[in-house]
Amino acid sequence: MARAATTSDVFNAIAEPQRRDILALLRAGDRPVTELAQELGLTQPGASKHLRVLREVGLVRDRKAGKQRVYGLDARGLRPVHEWTGGFERFWNESFDRLDSYVRELEQTRQEE
Template sequence: MSAALLAPEVFAALAEPNRLRIVELLRDGARPVGEIAERLSLLQPQTSRHLRILSEAGLVRADRQAQSRVYHLLPTPFRSLEAWLGTFAQVWETRTDRLDSYLSDLEAHERLDAPQGDRE
């Protein structure tokens, strides 16, 4: 998966602390704007603005229920983000394997270089 498949708007939307808090809150289930605002101690217009940005980035969707809008997370961008981050797992695994090998070699050399009485 290339970074091109991840819209820059997703990163920009998630980089703002209040929007990240909204996403974390919605992870537990859909919520109306008023509840989101109350739970996060934000003003409703401020919350609506953050939700609009999250919606434009494709991270959330609103459903109208009676007089309110209920927001929930959309799974696709999070799956794409997870897949993209997963590509880094191989990089870190390879680096960790190399470090483990280096430390094992270093330890072996130290044992060989140690005086006879210090060897285990």
């Protein structure tokens, strides 16, 4: 089974640092493959492969421009990730306190759910 397919899963797509770099770079504007590869120090095939993953999960869109293929950001797919993490927002401020209180609760009453 190995890991779930990166395809069709935004969380997996952005798990790769270089793909995050690509997305970040595309915020500044659309770019053809070779340019992306150069700016990020990737080989052309390397860039193409990462772009394919991003394309398949819908985070980038491509269109032909003569010999080139220009990639542009389509960040809508990142929204679910932002919202998912946002669901933990109130926890990352006082994780410790919360943990302690829960621990104490558990100590005396083994309540599950």
